[in-house]
Amino acid sequence: MSELSPVLPVEALPPEWRIRLSSYHFERDEVGQSAAGVFKLVGDGKPDLFVKCEPAGPFGELPDEATRLLWLAGAGIACPNVVAPDVHDGQNWLLLSAIPGRDLSVAPITPQQCIEILATALQLLHAIDIRTCPFDQSLSGRLALAKARMEAGEVDEDDFDEARLDQSAEDLFQLLETQKPDGADLVVTHGDACLPNLLAQDGRFSGFIDCARLGVADRYQDLALAYRSVCDDFGEAWGQAFLDLYGVPQPDRAKLAYYQLLDEFF
Template sequence: MTTETTIEMPRAWESRLAGYHWKGQTIGCSTAAVFRLSARGRPALFAKTDPTDPHGELPDEAARLRWLSANGIACPVVLAETREAGRDWLLLSAIPGRDLASSPHLDPDRIVEIAADALRALHQLDVAACPFDRRLERSIALAHARVRAGLVDEDDFDDERLGRSAVDLFEELQEHRPHDEDLVVTHGDACLPNLIADDGRFAGFVDCARAGVADRHQDLALAAWSIRHNLGEAWVAPFLSRYGGAVDPGCLVFYRLLDEFF
């Protein structure tokens, strides 16, 4: 294979992917190594890989992608998954288009409309039918486990939290935990690089490993942060207005804090 990585593809995929060029991807919020695969006259694909680990997310992502697709949500198709040489692997179809953080041809007002409409549609799925739990009890327990395992990247905290420890931040997280949850089916990591548009229309979600039942502010907080980062503060209010309904500013702050642990 032709590749920009020293990671060797699974042996089981060698025949299927012969002739593909592998190009590492740097945009996005996923912790996995991600590669775009291209070959003349053949469909583009994506491969994702992570070291096999109890905290790894690729098996979770495969299950969630299958469920989301079965429930009418546009997302990559899982073509294959395997575990080899201490690594988990996913082979995925490519969604046509570009992510909303890399779409200079789209006006900011159209970007926030696409993001708001896509999340609102996702949030209308039946919570009772979703088998994936990302409620606070579960998410805070996962955050605590990551702190104990030393997996929280303290150098990647938001500017206002740089210099603080993960232990200190976890204490703050517990102190500010909301009393109630407005539960929907969430994406879990709804920053603009994880929403794809094609020809000015929403084309699908990517990086869905944290999808599941959670408070709607989980998605609104990360989407608003990403819009502020990519488009500017002035576009946050139009995004929230387009999404509709009441928004709790305190919950936006809390769920952005929660994301520091993942």
């Protein structure tokens, strides 16, 4: 399959899917912040679906996303239904139901509504008993994966935040090792809680998407990326307002910075 093709030919799909999906129109979709190729499927009188695909390999995330979505739905949190996972022609594939709404970065809502939805959704997720969650996203594991990605050339230094564009991945990883925060406030985290990965409809939260990194981690894994996303879209005052609504009016600024730094590797 051609990389980042704007359309997805039926012939590229796993064989078991081809007849089932032959009447759908495929178009590339940019909702969320998934690193995988994402295509929206629309068919007359049929429910909308999404297909995600990525190269199979040690850094593929779609198998992880499938297992996490199944668990998250079982925990009562709104997210896409897993219709079918597959591996075909060197690619991981995932067929998902659509959930209603638009992502928070483009939804027709005010900044105030946006941060209220974001704070409420994260509070809901973070309130889940961590003993029920089988997915470990603790810092030690994330650092090991960050190092593996760096050594495999999977870290895009051209995509670093502007303040870090003059630094190498090796430079940043050294900072991750020397600035590790003490202790962890463990909750069930989304793992990539940016505005494009939460959807809203009619001014209310309608679901999480791109959940491959969901698991038990420090709550600042989510707060750091959510705060940065709000600041990027609406300004720092709105970022602080989000933290106030969530319940951390005096956040650990070092942890916010640390988990934003860690995100450069993913």
